[in-house]
Amino acid sequence: MGPPERDGTEQQLTELVTGVLSGNRIHIAKAITLIESGDPLGDLVLSRLRGNLRGVPVIGFAGPPGAGKSTLIGALIGVLRERGKSVAVLAVDPTSPISGGAVLGDRVRLVGKVNQSGIYFRSLASRGATGAIARNIRAMCRVLDAAGFDAVMVETVGAGQSDVEIMGVADLVVIVVPPDYGDSIQAIKAGLLEIGDVYVVSKSDLPNSKLMASVLESLLSGRNRRVRVMTVSSATGENVRELVDLIWSELEAMKESGELDARRTRIHEWEMREVLMERVKSLVESALIEEGHLERARRELASGADPRELGRRLAGEVLKTVQRRLEGQGWDR
């Protein structure tokens, strides 16, 4: 890695950091892209921004596709804007229709400096990068924190593996489920039951939402702390204000009880472990390819070697190569 080159990189860095701190949309986007793509420059930007972090809340939204997460986020942003709050949204749901125009329509202009519109949107590709999502999203939230937003919202599918991830990212988790009984119960049982702080039954203008809310309440009754369930309609605006109030009062209560600090410590530890493992993985991947381990392994597979036995044996050999490299002996011994 080494220190950044003096001229080009240093100037680029300073410009990026200054841009982010002044809320420049293009520089924010660039910083996030650097982090998303794993560019070492992203980490340099993050280091520079450290002194400007205020610890703004990161609110996670999870729920099955079609639950109405994006529309709900749009409605919440409307209320927050009325109250003078600026909001950034990171959408990790690959099926999310979130984009500047799709959710907010013509209500705001998403150009120029973000402090003019008070809103920033970003869709993130989630495919093929499971662990990477969570690790990097918390870092992106720091960019948005330093850029001056009052809150960051993270939208994710939260089904299967990714439910763990939203807990590794968000200070508070809102689970959104549609009023459709069967689908919601399936989604909830598939891992959403343990991770939410607030549960929202969306589309309360449609039939069954009240029924769904009471089913949810009874499903959640086994949890050892009080969990709130609310029916909300993004279409009619029913309970949208109340949901904003609920989220902020829960965050306030978490801050006072020390729960917020405890969660952030867990999130940081998780992030540290993820970065550690990612570094190990990339060292192993390089060693695998550059020292011919993979070529030899392919030949062995082709002649019928067992992939599992081969994988276990190769682990020790590849780690030896990694160690040699770390000790500065280089790749050629």
Add this chain to the structure above:
Amino acid sequence: MGPPERDGTEQQLTELVTGVLSGNRIHIAKAITLIESGDPLGDLVLSRLRGNLRGVPVIGFAGPPGAGKSTLIGALIGVLRERGKSVAVLAVDPTSPISGGAVLGDRVRLVGKVNQSGIYFRSLASRGATGAIARNIRAMCRVLDAAGFDAVMVETVGAGQSDVEIMGVADLVVIVVPPDYGDSIQAIKAGLLEIGDVYVVSKSDLPNSKLMASVLESLLSGRNRRVRVMTVSSATGENVRELVDLIWSELEAMKESGELDARRTRIHEWEMREVLMERVKSLVESALIEEGHLERARRELASGADPRELGRRLAGEVLKTVQRRLEGQGWDR
């Protein structure tokens, strides 16, 4: 690891392997559980079964929750049973309602030896184990191969990250989408467009399925090889037989063209890499905890250290510990 203990383990192993080879449902289940939980005994079982593998087809089914994958699999099994074929199903979709009774109802008795019913079902927990799914499922398929089934079907959600996984597991991938236009297009765009060999629009008794099929065909027209689209109704049985025929003729064509061998080589290489990385990960995790690295890191985080910088630094230190252990110097030097 070392050789298995002579008495207990050896006897247990022999019993398990003999049980699997004779199609004993309890022994098959036990072998799969060993693999699922990462028990080293599972690998010993796999080694013993190697000589009995016939290379039966592994057919993957992916699609959004609610697409009707489980019901379709049930219908396909009905046809295959009529034709005297035995089938094993591994369901990785956490929301799958698949279980012996749920799909096949009273048509078959799922007790005793599997060669009496010709069917074996297994639900697999997928939460919190992304990479582990694919790596281990292919190994489980080998158990089912050795147990004498004519085909293995793997059901998965296939959204987000997991779409890559079904390709790392299955010889042939069937994508199932519901006739509902919007949801299907979203799911397809979220990563199902590149991975299918056969696309099925389910519930062809409902309106819109023909329309959906032609939309799919135009979406798929950019692919460089011919991909088949079919509308199927598990309820009325429409095209169920035709789908079975299509799957088997595609498999046959893949075998003749060499594509099947090529895919299996890729699957094996992927499995080897996954096992390698899993071994590295577990060595790193042990080193992290057992040598006090984690405790020290926690203290640093509590006093405000940057989680990412800490993670990168720790990687080198932890790898040094791992190396010391691998060289047999033990944990205490």
